Amino acid sequence: GAVVSQHPSRVICKSGTSVKIECRSLDFQATTMFWYRQFPKQSLMLMATSNEGSKATYEQGVEKDKFLINHASLTLSTLTVTSAHPEDSSFYICSASPSGRQETQYFGPGTRLLVL
């Protein structure tokens, strides 16, 4: 149990285009989902926290108009990188907390984004 999927696993796009990444909790309901960014050989940087049905809370320094987050249901959150540029190339990882279990996060397998 407690599986989180991400789609796509890998995406290559041209500079200036937008890319949407989906994060799904497959066998549990997730009130809260998190989006992280990981640079090569570095730790995870929390980008934002999203709660179902409300606006996401962004960490300091993360542009909310650049990284649009939607958490429309208890099993799906999406991250849209708008007008992507090469510096947005990174590994994006989502995680989901089961409803009522705040300290538990199940991580998705990650999405590698390459912007040309």
Place this chain on the structure above:
Amino acid sequence: GNSVTQMEGPVTLSEEAFLTINCTYTATGYPSLFWYVQYPGEGLQLLLKATKADDKGSNKGFEATYRKETTSFHLEKGSVQVSDSAVYFCALHINTGTASKLTFGTGTRLQVTL
């Protein structure tokens, strides 16, 4: 604020060697502590956790003990295997009642050779 400090890697060991990866933390409150493992090209998987002082988390031969007096949660394994090669992250969580954030260390890469 909250922070997690891990020993810098990479750590290179021969198969069957003893492993220790140090982790210390600072926290404004009483945290739960975690070790996550990330295999190449994959997301993070919870390896083990401990929620109160003197608790020992264990899984797959790995173990770590929550030491409040030394604010540490060192990861150990008695005999590593090549399949243990991965990046290991120490993390803490404090239940604030609202947003639930994990604070991660920088990760320690482990390379196990034959």
